Amino acid sequence: MHTRERILKAAAEMIAEDATTTLSVRAVAARAGVSTGSLRFHFPTQRALRDEVLTRIYQHFIPDDPIRDSSRPARDRLVDCLRQVLAAAGVGDEARTAWSAVYQQFIAPEPSAKVRTAYRAYERVSADRVEYWLGVLADEGALPREDFAPKVQFLLTVLNGLSVQRALPSGESVLQAETETLYIAADAVLGSGSP
Amino acid sequence: MHTRERILKAAAEMIAEDATTTLSVRAVAARAGVSTGSLRFHFPTQRALRDEVLTRIYQHFIPDDPIRDSSRPARDRLVDCLRQVLAAAGVGDEARTAWSAVYQQFIAPEPSAKVRTAYRAYERVSADRVEYWLGVLADEGALPREDFAPKVQFLLTVLNGLSVQRALPSGESVLQAETETLYIAADAVLGSGSP
DNA sequence: ACCTGAACACCGTTCAAGT
């Protein structure tokens, strides 16, 4: 087995065991049984390592997600993906109990180190997922390749806002309002105003 | 001047010079002319320092009614207004207790007619405010006069997302992340990327 | 009570040196 694969396997195992883990150079290298220098040779930066690991994980878990269907407009696909995240938030009572859990877990208690790392783990999973989608769309040229960080942050904020609005007493046409908001957000990220 | 103030001043200066900066223990301590231990004495954790600095920045950075100051770019003014809403959400513990109130009032109880109308009233105040800002900017021609409803909805969602993120265990550079998100949102509403 | 600075246990990256 090639060194590169050993490194990726070690990293994947560590993430599987604990999604909180930071995948530090030394930890991954030790687990893979290689030196830090060797790891750096194959992955010029820690970020490069993480990106590679993530693409594999997402490819494995969701092979046929909407983002890959390049026959549809980029913005429609991005909105669908965001909606997929939102679906997990539930509607009505489900949304309320879901947010109760979030509240009890992350907002009510003092933000101790434990609480903080737990939330970070949760947050990072979402961020990575969104970043992955943007990466795919960037490969198609649907948006510039630059740094996605601000756009990821922005989309996560919109998702947070929408999911909390699902838990709050809602207005009449939730679905329509959400759709409009999601398309405004998608267009903001993809740069153009109309398809 | 007390040590504590010297530390806060040094940190504020560093952020003013570069909003990206991480405010490391040693850098702030050196600039303030105190030891790292002393800094730790006054601020038990780096996060405590950052929270304190942020509250001060938000307290001092808000001018009154920025929307009418037509000498400045529309997007800057809109962002300032949104920031003003956000300032009410507080930072750190304040944000947590604020969201606890929202949770207990609107999410935890069954959405009875009473709860629902109470929330609607609260929601409409925010919506009217945002709509007012968009109206002013539309008068200047900064955005089309069409129906603002979807844009108002969108901005309220972003504000909801940001304020809940303040209550959740936050990452390092909250200020920078919020600023970037607010500008993306403002540009999405104003239609163009530049003033 | 306030402050010091060394020490600890971590980071990610670089690089001369080996095979």
Place this chain on the structure above:
DNA sequence: ACCTGAACACCGTTCAAGT
């Protein structure tokens, strides 16, 4: 071409010791 591991320049936190 691939790999090693020491070295560098950082982190945040702890803590015995001083005043």
